Amino acid sequence: MDPSETNYVGSKTEKSNVVFLFGAGASVDAGIPDTYKLVTEFKHHVEKEAPELGDSLTWILSIIEEFNERHYGVERKEVDVEQLLVALERLKDRENDMLWDFCENKTLSKKMDSETTSRLEDLLQNFIRKRVIVEEKESLNIFRN
Numbered sequence: 255m256d257p258s259e260t261n262y263v264g265s266k267t268e269k270s271n272v273v274f275l276f277g278a279g280a281s282v283d284a285g286i287p288d289t290y291k292l293v294t295e296f297k298h299h300v301e302k303e304a305p306e307l308g309d310s311l312t313w314i315l316s317i318i319e320e321f322n323e324r325h326y327g328v329e330r331k332e333v334d335v336e337q338l339l340v341a342l343e344r345l346k347d348r349e350n351d352m353l354w355d356f357c358e359n360k361t362l363s364k365k366m367d368s369e370t371t372s373r374l375e376d377l378l379q380n381f382i383r384k385r386v387i388v389e390e391k392e393s394l395n396i397f398r399n
Contacts, residue, residue, distance in 0.1 A: 286386045289334035296335070296381050304377060310370045313363065314341060335382065342375040 282288055287295060293315070300311050315333050318341055323331035345366060348354045 289336060290332050292335040292382065292385060293333050293338055295385065296338070296378055299381055300374075300377060304373065307370060307374055307377070310366060311374060313366070314338070314345075314374075317341075335378070339375070339378055339382075342371055342378060346371040346375055 297308075297311060297315070301308050315338070318333045318337055319331045322333065322337075344351055345362070346368065348362075354360065
């Protein structure tokens, strides 16, 4: 029996798309970049695959960096992938966000129309899926002992 088809008590099971998230150390050891490096890699991915979205992404990242610097200090201004994903989700669904009602003008930069936001969010979600799924390989053997 193929060891990848057994669970840890030895019973046969189907392969699945289960993702285990460990602390940053375990993830990095398994070849998954940390949450900050994912943003850097995503920025390069957008520049290559969807360069027309590059200015919008840069603008969003600069806003989040300014927020982080104001609230956490210059040493913690770097954007992590979770912050970026939440920002894109909230921007996409802004009309359903109560905070939107507190804005008088209710317009965003031309860089942030709903199509741009949706495309960036889809790109990021797909990028994360492709980048963090680690196929069974030697680096995962550390979890079998």
